[in-house]
Amino acid sequence: MSTSAPARESYYVRTGEHRFKPTAHAGGAWDPAEQHFSPLAGLVVHALDRHLADRPGGADGLVVGRVGYEILGRVALDECEITVETVRPGRTIELLEATVVIGGRPVVRARAWLLARLDTSAVADSPTGPLPAPGDLPVWPMDEAWDGGYVSSIEVRRAPTARPGRATAWISSRLDLVAGEESSALASYVALVDTANGIAVQQDPTAWMFPNLDLTIHLYRQPRGAWTGLDTTVSFGPTGQGLTSTALHDADGPVGRAEQILTVRPQPGS
Template identity: 25%
Template structure:
């Protein structure tokens, strides 16, 4: 088994500025080397929403990311607005633009933190997860995927494939990668590992990504159990459950655009 590289030894996906970011070629996706893998902007947006100040301590509960256009490698302008500030919730909007055109529009929801003593029947399931030994590859390991360690317990699975992800490259030059950023990027793999379509014959690009979190993820390894529904009218859904080594914590859903190559 090959060793895991230290994140500090790798250049980041983004060089962050106050109101912009420079996306590097390391974040490129499998569809076009000039365009980012969806996991790259998803992790960036997760960091922006997570770091927004709030009146009381809050956790990110939902991220909705509309990929309106392919996100290019290079300069991205970032516009952030808090659209609602309350004692229980905060909502926000994040817009990424390139060359004067809006490419991503995202919204975030944060909910205040509380300490509750729940009945045993209502508590979150805690399932100790063990990182599998078997590595698994991606159909086109370029750009973003070259620095992602993927392992599975069942490499022969076609649907409901469970894969553990460790993203080795840092997202930002100025911030440590958080578990939430890892989870957001991992959620973008629903189509890649949930689809039963042949990658060499079909494209199934996601037009969006919505993530819901029941609790804050923990650690550097995130598991995705991915699946999909494919419709003959050219659309589909990619979806999956997100877990860490303490058990499930969230879900991811994508709207897919299906086409033949």
């Protein structure tokens, strides 16, 4: 007698047309009662994909060139609603906006610029060099440095670091983004990018807090594959601000950049 394969675990479960409930795997690193922003960023792209797929003509040959997220407040580990609207329609350039609402309050706004897909392979080039392959780097037990369901759900391979604030790493996850739903390569890739702020820390997170207030991703090539590559630099300024800057890679090479502005402050009691 045949037996069905066990259900795959996921970061979210769909509860309505635009509503999603996070699982424990989406738990945050700073507070287990909050969502880690990484899977939520991927969920927003998943919602953008659905918005495009549901309209006549679909994406019409457009690809995401930039997606920027503004984190407006505490992102509780509660059911959320994501609505998407087309702000600036166009055949070659288009702007979408998504809003994430939890408990009746907007907690994230995201804007995505879509650009026409053209054949520019004859001039495609970047001075950014490739990263070592994931298999060439040792496994890094990130959950020994950070708490939370999300951190426990991912595989991290990181090069030995020469100094605080610099790291090269590959991130992968075997979990589905949304239970029972196929996600695009972009949504799955973006769902791991926000991890950058935790792989190249400047200071011990038990003594200092440095959460990011935003995440901005620029892409000059659409990523593919199971690994998100991060070549990350973290800088702290003298007046409470920080910046996490990352060259983004997939297994074929560089694909773009990500930036995160940080609010730097001592942990209470430190």
